[in-house]
Amino acid sequence: MSVIFTSAEDAEQAFYEAIGRGDLDALMSVWADDEEIVCIHPTGQYLRGPLAIRDSWRSIFASNSRLTVHVKRSVCWKGLLIAVHSVVETLYLGDEPTPHGPMLSTNVFQRGANGWRLLSHHASASADPGSAETGSAPQAAPLRTLH
């Protein structure tokens, strides 16, 4: 039985925690049960569908030491059925103290019978190293509820 996320924020937290644990099943359970889910990596790799996305993350987990992602929400838009978060990710590899990134991600969530799930994760490298942790670009995370 899968977990029901009652908010896009909960689903997003579970997504990044699963990355932190290298837990492929937990990671995949955050995605919507849909053939059309999309994941775009900072490398420019475009993945569509659960099989391609699972394969990619399996490979990422296999070839990296522990990944810890610190996430700062920049802007959130919330509809009845879709929510979108623009976030800044700072990545730590293993016990390295120096962060990688920052990455800019647009995360799209859908509300369905099983709560909120991830439809799309689009990540790309930020040009601004200052936005890692220090937050020079994105500041607070105002929640824009549209309904």
Next chain:
Amino acid sequence: MSVIFTSAEDAEQAFYEAIGRGDLDALMSVWADDEEIVCIHPTGQYLRGPLAIRDSWRSIFASNSRLTVHVKRSVCWKGLLIAVHSVVETLYLGDEPTPHGPMLSTNVFQRGANGWRLLSHHASASADPGSAETGSAPQAAPLRTLH
């Protein structure tokens, strides 16, 4: 008086046509009237708010020859108030026959009193040159209506 876009598709078409004409006012009129709009360029530049976004596109239009963007929708998700399109952009500069890109973009639209407007445009370079025009990665553009 600004144009009212009756669908996210119309707003998206107006966005790319404005880029093709180098028409800054038309481009900005597609965005939602909101301080929290977001534009992420393939360079990794993160822009928030209409002033920063306008300045950036003014500079892009000033320093480039005519830009023509061919857009192929990969996946679209449509809620009552928010729609998200995952698209592949192929860019032509001036009269050059060889395309640049492809770029992968996640475009987020909001339905308000003035129809559909752009909330966020997140573009990054694709790792797959074959997805330009030939469409090796994204195929059709199934519209996922969630309501």
